[in-house]
Amino acid sequence: MTRTVDAGQDHGHGHGQTHGHGAEESTYDVVVLGAGPVGENVADRVRAAGLTAAIVEAELIGGECSYWACMPSKALLRPAIARSDARKVAGLRESVYGPLDALEVLRHRDTVVGHWKDDGQVDWLDSIGVRLFRGHGRLAGPRRVAVTGPEGDEHVLTARHAVAVCTGSRAVLPDLPGLPGARPWTSREATSSDRVPARLTVVGGGVVGVEMATAWQALGAKVTLLVRGGGLLPRMEPFVGERVAAALAMRGADIRTGVDVAAVVRDGGTGPVTVVLEGGDHVEGDEVLFATGRAPRTEDLGLETVGLAPGSWLDVDDSLRVTGTDWLYAVGDVNHRALLTHQGKYQARIAGAAIGARAHGTEPAAGESWSAHTATADHAAVPQVVFCDPEAAAVGLSLAEAERAGHRVRAVDVDMRQVAGAGLYAQGYQGQARMVVDLEREVVLGASFVGPGIGELLHSATVAVVGEVPISRLWHAVPSYPTLSETWLRLLEAYRG
Structure with a gap:
């Protein structure tokens, strides 16, 4: 037996009750899958439009950016950049030629991420009247989301107006011999490690590779950077990557471009790790970071129940509505338009405004650039800072x-x-x-x-x-x-x- 709750009666805080083996069912104006910065902003904007909202999250509220990407990486990088700048100032440089206090930097990083606890984020959701469901959410047909909680409890959420997929992306590891047993770092391990490796091999010359090479080199690691292409930061103007590479090399990094990794070897999964290159050369290190791309977190979201391919990037229009639907939105990394936290939050503001307008009977004008309902900046003005040195x-x-x-x-x-x-x-x-x-x-x-x-x-x-x-x-x-x-x-x- 199931009790159904209409959350519209209490601004998002109606609680259903389960009887027997049935799932609690609740109805909201909007259901958001993923409580990272993007999902939080969608929920905030639809609440501001007078709609009820529920949000579903299987991990920490605040998402990748708060705990394993933007915030911890910048906490690691700030001391490195501040010291570098100070060394270029007369009267100050003599005071900052010692090494960084790596332990203190790591402690500060832990403080910045709230020691990987999300109490404050949960309190904020509660303050804006958004109901949080912890657990794994999957689409169960149009406008329906089935949530399996951490204790096996089940909820079925129905959305009157919209479901927003805001589940972000994950690091991609290449299919290489020996890699699974080598315990490679991805961006998550690189930003959360509790120790400085003596030698760090970084595979990839994009933003994550360059930032983490900068941070861990400053903290005392000997860094080798392996780049498949011809240079660093290939999506920026060529002179940018050239200057960043020159600075890293001047500080002791070994940068090798135009190389392909053939295999990774780590005996017993505990000792040094050897990266074998095409042609037979190899690089030895204590840890290896693969910063080689992202994939959408859409592989287990029930997309097949609404005619979409699991594991795919979701194609959207400029109001962030998924092509071919009138109720499903994909906001942030999952739409592959601009994989940046600030751009995802911008999309969330656009999507929230569009959902609110449609819920109140107003259809946004299609193709109206720079309007409140059109994510024009995704095409014309995506800003990005790489916090390297x-x-x-x-x-x-x-x-x-x-x-x-x-x-x-x-x-x-x-x-x-x-x-x-x-x-x-x-x-x-x-x-x-x-x-x-x-x-x-x-x-x-x-x-x-x-x-x-x-x-x-x-x-x-x-x-x-x-x-x-x-x-x-x-x-x-x-x-x-x-x-x-x-x-x-x-x-x-x-x-x-």
């Missing part, structure tokens, strides 16, 4: 991407040593900036930066790209002297000649 940042289109898209463009480059604020920020400052301009409209299509402290330059670039601010108007956006933001003035001067 030096920092790397980009937004919008690179020169190659703009040319492939058919734009008539011009790129202008500035050596940031020209900027007075750079010399004050750090003696011997090394950095480069690029602005990509649409010559027909004379607006900025993209910008890229590499150098100490440039992460804080990125939002001004994002505003310029999103706002499609004409170059003629940017001349009147006067940067304060002497700051790194004067880079914008140097870029505009280089463009005008």
